[in-house]
Amino acid sequence: MLGRVNHVAIAVPDLAAAAAAYRDTLGAVVSAPQALPEHGVTVVFVELPNTKVELLEPLGEGSPIAAFLAKNPAGGMHHICYEVADIAAARDGLVQAGARVLGDGTPRTGAHGKPVLFLHPKDFFGTLIELEEV
Numbered sequence: 001m002l003g004r005v006n007h008v009a010i011a012v013p014d015l016a017a018a019a020a021a022y023r024d025t026l027g028a029v030v031s032a033p034q035a036l037p038e039h040g041v042t043v044v045f046v047e048l049p050n051t052k053v054e055l056l057e058p059l060g061e062g063s064p065i066a067a068f069l070a071k072n073p074a075g076g077m078h079h080i081c082y083e084v085a086d087i088a089a090a091r092d093g094l095v096q097a098g099a100r101v102l103g104d105g106t107p108r109t110g111a112h113g114k115p116v117l118f119l120h121p122k123d124f125f126g127t128l129i130e131l132e133e134v
């Protein structure tokens, strides 16, 4: 079911500082910030030869990463995103297998304009998993 790693996401308290560290200290190509109000985050993408790193900063009230940053004030790895060919089929198989899909199970449009879903971290060894249809 799983395809490539699409990105690894890191929650950060200060997106401009994190983008500058990746660009200036690590010498990576970093995209312009993109506000995603429906996901409660602002993101930049660090472009790497084999994948991307997504840096996330909370946006607005009730951001889904606010509690994570309260527990990890310096920032930390927030989720890993795997590509799938058919997100509805993936969801149905996972639910049948007893895995918990966050929200109401309806895929939402992610940062790349593609449908995404999140899986409960307690079902996958403490790691939040994002699935993205490609």
Ligand code: CO
Pocket: 007, 009, 054, 079, 081, 130
């Ligand atoms: Co993501």
